[in-house]
Amino acid sequence: MAVDAGRFLSDLHALRAIGARGPGVVRRAFDADDIRARHWLAERFAEAGLTPRIDPAGNVWGLRGRLLMGSHTDTQPEGGWLDGALGVIAALEVARGNPDISVVSFQDEEGRFGATTGSEIWSGALSLPAADDLRDLSGLRFGEARLALPATDDFPDPAAFDAYLEHHIEQGPVLDAAGEVAGIVTAIVGLRQITVTLTGRQNHAGTTPMAQRADAFRGLAAADRAIGNALAPLVTPDTVWTIGHITLHPNAPSAVPGRARFTVQWRDADQARLDRMEGAIRDALSRTATDQGLGLEVSDTAALPPAAMSPDIRAALCRAAEAHAPGRWREMPSGALHDATNVARLMPVGMLFAPSIGGISHDFAEDTDTDDLTTCLTILDTAAARLTA
Amino acid sequence: MAVDAGRFLSDLHALRAIGARGPGVVRRAFDADDIRARHWLAERFAEAGLTPRIDPAGNVWGLRGRLLMGSHTDTQPEGGWLDGALGVIAALEVARGNPDISVVSFQDEEGRFGATTGSEIWSGALSLPAADDLRDLSGLRFGEARLALPATDDFPDPAAFDAYLEHHIEQGPVLDAAGEVAGIVTAIVGLRQITVTLTGRQNHAGTTPMAQRADAFRGLAAADRAIGNALAPLVTPDTVWTIGHITLHPNAPSAVPGRARFTVQWRDADQARLDRMEGAIRDALSRTATDQGLGLEVSDTAALPPAAMSPDIRAALCRAAEAHAPGRWREMPSGALHDATNVARLMPVGMLFAPSIGGISHDFAEDTDTDDLTTCLTILDTAAARLTA
Numbered sequence: 001m002a003v004d005a006g007r008f009l010s011d012l013h014a015l016r017a018i019g020a021r022g023p024g025v026v027r028r029a030f031d032a033d034d035i036r037a038r039h040w041l042a043e044r045f046a047e048a049g050l051t052p053r054i055d056p057a058g059n060v061w062g063l064r065g066r067l068l069m070g071s072h073t074d075t076q077p078e079g080g081w082l083d084g085a086l087g088v089i090a091a092l093e094v095a096r097g098n099p100d101i102s103v104v105s106f107q108d109e110e111g112r113f114g115a116t117t118g119s120e121i122w123s124g125a126l127s128l129p130a131a132d133d134l135r136d137l138s139g140l141r142f143g144e145a146r147l148a149l150p151a152t153d154d155f156p157d158p159a160a161f162d163a164y165l166e167h168h169i170e171q172g173p174v175l176d177a178a179g180e181v182a183g184i185v186t187a188i189v190g191l192r193q194i195t196v197t198l199t200g201r202q203n204h205a206g207t208t209p210m211a212q213r214a215d216a217f218r219g220l221a222a223a224d225r226a227i228g229n230a231l232a233p234l235v236t237p238d239t240v241w242t243i244g245h246i247t248l249h250p251n252a253p254s255a256v257p258g259r260a261r262f263t264v265q266w267r268d269a270d271q272a273r274l275d276r277m278e279g280a281i282r283d284a285l286s287r288t289a290t291d292q293g294l295g296l297e298v299s300d301t302a303a304l305p306p307a308a309m310s311p312d313i314r315a316a317l318c319r320a321a322e323a324h325a326p327g328r329w330r331e332m333p334s335g336a337l338h339d340a341t342n343v344a345r346l347m348p349v350g351m352l353f354a355p356s357i358g359g360i361s362h363d364f365a366e367d368t369d370t371d372d373l374t375t376c377l378t379i380l381d382t383a384a385a386r387l388t389a
Numbered sequence: 390m391a392v393d394a395g396r397f398l399s400d401l402h403a404l405r406a407i408g409a410r411g412p413g414v415v416r417r418a419f420d421a422d423d424i425r426a427r428h429w430l431a432e433r434f435a436e437a438g439l440t441p442r443i444d445p446a447g448n449v450w451g452l453r454g455r456l457l458m459g460s461h462t463d464t465q466p467e468g469g470w471l472d473g474a475l476g477v478i479a480a481l482e483v484a485r486g487n488p489d490i491s492v493v494s495f496q497d498e499e500g501r502f503g504a505t506t507g508s509e510i511w512s513g514a515l516s517l518p519a520a521d522d523l524r525d526l527s528g529l530r531f532g533e534a535r536l537a538l539p540a541t542d543d544f545p546d547p548a549a550f551d552a553y554l555e556h557h558i559e560q561g562p563v564l565d566a567a568g569e570v571a572g573i574v575t576a577i578v579g580l581r582q583i584t585v586t587l588t589g590r591q592n593h594a595g596t597t598p599m600a601q602r603a604d605a606f607r608g609l610a611a612a613d614r615a616i617g618n619a620l621a622p623l624v625t626p627d628t629v630w631t632i633g634h635i636t637l638h639p640n641a642p643s644a645v646p647g648r649a650r651f652t653v654q655w656r657d658a659d660q661a662r663l664d665r666m667e668g669a670i671r672d673a674l675s676r677t678a679t680d681q682g683l684g685l686e687v688s689d690t691a692a693l694p695p696a697a698m699s700p701d702i703r704a705a706l707c708r709a710a711e712a713h714a715p716g717r718w719r720e721m722p723s724g725a726l727h728d729a730t731n732v733a734r735l736m737p738v739g740m741l742f743a744p745s746i747g748g749i750s751h752d753f754a755e756d757t758d759t760d761d762l763t764t765c766l767t768i769l770d771t772a773a774a775r776l777t778a
Contacts, residue, residue: 077639078591111643172596189595193642202467204750205631206578206656206725207561212748217632221610242594243606244642246635250466253582253633253652254500255751263642267595336595359601361593362644 003381005374008093011044012373015073015089016081024364025081029074029108029117030058030145037073038149041088041105048096050103056128056151057121058107062092065100067388068161068347069380071168072109072118072339080169080366084109084339086354086373087167094381100388102161106339113142115191115302119342122155137245163387164343165313167352167380169368171336173359181375182329183353184317188341189238189333190274190306193265196285198223199295202250202258216260217248219292226284227264234276240335241266241277269306269333307341313350313387320382321352325375336361352380392770394763397482400433401762404462404478405470413753414470418463418497418506419447419534426462427538430477430494437485439492445517445540446510447496451481454489456777457550457736458769460557461498461507461728469558469755473498473728475743475762476556483770489777491550495728502531504580504691508731511544526634552776553732554702556741556769558757560725562748570764571718572742573706577730578627578722579663579695582654585674587612588684591639591647605649606637608681615673616653623665629724630655630666658695658722696730702739702776709771710741714764725750741769 018040019025019033027034038060042052045062053061060073071087088105095101107118113134120126132143170176175183200214224243231241242265249259266277282298289296314331321329332353340349354376357367407429408414408422416423427449431441434451442450449462460476477494484490496507502523509515521532559565564572589603613632620630631654638648655666671687678685703720710718721742729738743765746756 076644077641078644111641115643170596171593173601191595202752203748204560204725205633205654206580206629207559207723207750208629208748209626210629211626212562215631217635218613221613224607224610225614237598237600240595240597240599242604242642242645244594244637244644244646245640246606246637248633248635250751251634252466252500252751253631253654254504255465255467255633256631257633258752265594265642334596336593359592359597361596362639362641363591363647 002097003093003377005377008089008377009370011089011092012085015040015085022364023081024366025075025079026077027073027075027079028077029110029112030148034074035149038105041073044092045103048092050095053156054149054152055155057118057131058146058149059118059122060105061156062095062103063156064095064102065388066160066162067100067384068102068104068164069094069384070104071166072106074108074110076110076362078364080361080363082169082366082368083361084168086169090167090377090380093377094384098384098388101384109339112136115304116337116339116342117142119339123342123345125342125345158346161347163310163313163347164340164349165384166338166340166349167376168338169361170353170356171361172356174332175353175355176357176359180328180330180355181325181372182321182379183332184314184321184329185309185334185351185353186314186331187269187309187333188307188338189267189269189335190271191265191267191304191337192274192278193263193302194298195261195263195300197259197261197297198289199259200257203256205254205256208256213256214293215256216294217257219288219294220246220260220262222292223285223288226288227281230280230284231277234273234280238333238335239268239273267335271305304337304341307344309350310348313348316383316386317350317352317379319386320379323382324378352376391486392482392766394766397478397766398759400478400481401475404429404474411753412470413755414464414468415466416462416464416468417466418499418501419537423463424538427494430462433481434492437481439484442545443538443541444544446507446520447535447538448507448511449494450545451484451492452545453484453491454777455549455551456489456773457491457493457553458483458773459493460555461495463497463499465499465751467753469750469752471558471755471757472750473557475558479556479766479769482766483773487773487777490773498728501525504693505726505728505731506531508728512731512734514731514734547735550736552699552702552736553729553738554773554776555727555729555738556765557727558750559742559745560750561745563721564742564744565746565748569717569719569744570714570761571710571768572721573703573710573718574698574723574740574742575703575720576658576698576722577696577727578656578658578724579660580654580656580693580726581663581667582652582691583687584650584652584689586648586650586686587678588648589646592645594643594645597645602645603682604645605683606646608677608683609635609649609651611681612674612677615677616670619669619673620666623662623669627722627724628657628662656724660694693726693730696733698739699737702737705772705775706739706741706768709768709775712771713767741765
């Protein structure tokens with residue numbers, strides 16, 4: 001059971017070097033560095049006595065015991081070095097000393113094609129043929145991209161595992177602000193996302209009077225305001241919503257924008273609230289489009305339900321945290337989505353958070369104190385030992 | 390003096406074929422099709438007995454007489470087939486029958502690098518070394534781009550010309566809505582443009598509470614509203630302003646936008662109003678950045694003053710319009726910028742507008758009735774004959 005903190009940190013930094021960009025990392029699902037990292041990981045699994053396996057969705061497995069641990073090694077377009085990679089390498093280190101562990105790195109957690117695509121496929125919520133038609137923002141299909149990482153075997157049978165334990169950075173400011181070392185997750189919030197297209201009339205920016213314009217950007221700006229107003233009476237302080245991706249057409253300084261396409265994403269732990277928010281957002285978009293004389297299309301709706309964590313796994317993590325970091329941990333919800341959301345469809349799941357310095361995540365500057373990383377590794381190892389005893 | 394309408398239309402369609410995209414055209418300054426079009430034009434000048442010449446800025450000249458006529462053959466990213474090409478080909482046809490004419494196609498009128506760059510350089514308002522440092526949206530320098538179209542000679546001496554007469558489509562809905570055939574321009578509005586960068590904090594869209602965000606897109610949406618409110622008391626119905634180009638960073642659905650860069654452009658015929666608008670826009674941006682906790686940078690300020698047309702050229706155009714389209718023409722300001730704005734620094738200038746069907750411009754769907762094109766050609770020829778008599 002003795003984890004080796006030095007070996008764990010050495011592995012983390014070796015993985016960080018694959019796709020490094022300054023302090024951060026870029027490994028988009030199925031890009032060259034992501035594939036390199038997945039082959040590197042399969043070699044580490046073999047060295048540790050696990051049976052390496054790559055499934056058709058690009059998930060990389062190290063098979064041995066009935067407690068599945070892991071996370072993902074793909075990153076955002078500007079990813080932090082820890083994020084999900086922390087959970088995969090911590091699981092590898094725990095598995096070296098505990099024969100009842102299997103390890104996984106799920107694919108496309110960061111949503112190049114979908115959102116938590118690899119674990120969604122494995123959980124049965126998304127079929128492989130349906131996943132193959134997902135496209136990244138450049139139009140590349142998942143089905144085409146995954147040819148670059150050939151499967152060695154079919155998907156592992158979920159019945160081979162009793163439970164799933166995921167370690168990840170918090171990606172928010174709570175633990176760091178409180179000076180705490182670990183967070184035990186109570187539930188993962190649900191997520192909804194739609195792609196909205198507002199269509200106006202592209203025209204000359206000098207000769208088209210303001211009153212005669214149908215300006216798709218102005219519609220987007222108004223939609224942001226209308227959505228904010230519509231959501232205000234529905235939300236809690238933990239609810240979030242984001243317009244994060246925008247494409248303007250023709251995107252020229254002297255042309256009135258004829259088309260704006262953008263994502264609207266919202267998250268909350270309450271399924272009923274997610275529904276009410278979707279109604280309010282769609283109403284706000286309809287009103288905005290009508291007011292501004294714009295065409296409206298809503299497409300690519302994605303939904304992930306909130307997921308509760310297993311009471312047994314929570315209890316094991318809490319006991320281990322109190323043993324190794326007494327008084328310096330808390331239970332908390334996860335505002336971020338994780339592969340555990342999908343795996344919860346198959347078996348009991350639990351999650352352990354390490355602090356994020358300054359709450360910074362999905363950014364090259366993301367980091368965690370080394371002492372906190374090794375304390376969390378010990379908590380994880382102790383909890384895994386209890387769960388496999 | 391006899392213009393040949395068939396030859397004129399045949400030339401227009403031959404030029405349309407270079408860079409054709411369906412009914413529209415793409416010839417960005419110094420791209421392969423723009424250069425092909427400029428060599429094609431130089432050959433037409435030579436055939437017509439004009440002396441062809443390419444200057445260091447990429448302007449193409451057909452030199453013979455002291456009345457300079459023309460416009461530009463480069464296009465917007467999704468350009469109409471007429472736009473400035475109409476004025477160049479009409480000038481060529483007039484010059485075939487009138488030895489007192491020279492013809493020019495200015496470069497980069499459509500602002501790939503600057504705005505009316507070629508005529509701005511020739512007018513002395515922009516030095517060639519300063520122009521060389523202008524960059525397009527991909528970062529390519531004007532100085533590098535122009536190497537693809539080597540100069541045959543230095544710039545022609547402006548003293549070789551007495552006046553400049555430009556024909557162009559209206560690019561607005563006024564003539565078409567009134568069923569009129571021609572517009573004689575009274576003045577060209579001035580233009581200002583700035584590039585604005587709002588900098589927030591890029592972070593995870595699930596774990597960052599709304600109250601703790603510094604969302605650069607939300608700042609952009611608020612800036613649009615603040616600018617509109619600030620300008621309302623200052624503007625006339627003819628004043629326009631546009632946010633037409635936006636770059637969001639990192640532009641991912643699950644990341645709070647850390648940076649938004651966008652252009653703000655405004656136009657008016659009154660220089661003092663342009664100044665007041667600039668003050669109001671900069672104040673609105675400062676207030677928005679402060680309110681939202683964002684960094685603000687304003688760069689790449691561009692300014693073109695309003696330009697009055699020559700009374701003599703206006704009178705010649707009005708007489709010719711009344712002769713060939715009695716009661717079906719009007720005098721009007723130009724809401725669009727033209728090369729004539731720059732040439733007005735050097736000599737008297739005048740402009741003739743053909744109608745734009747539906748007011749559509751800077752769009753592949755731009756068009757004008759053939760009868761209106763040939764009537765305008767005749768008006769232009771008659772006015773040129775009077776001015777060179």
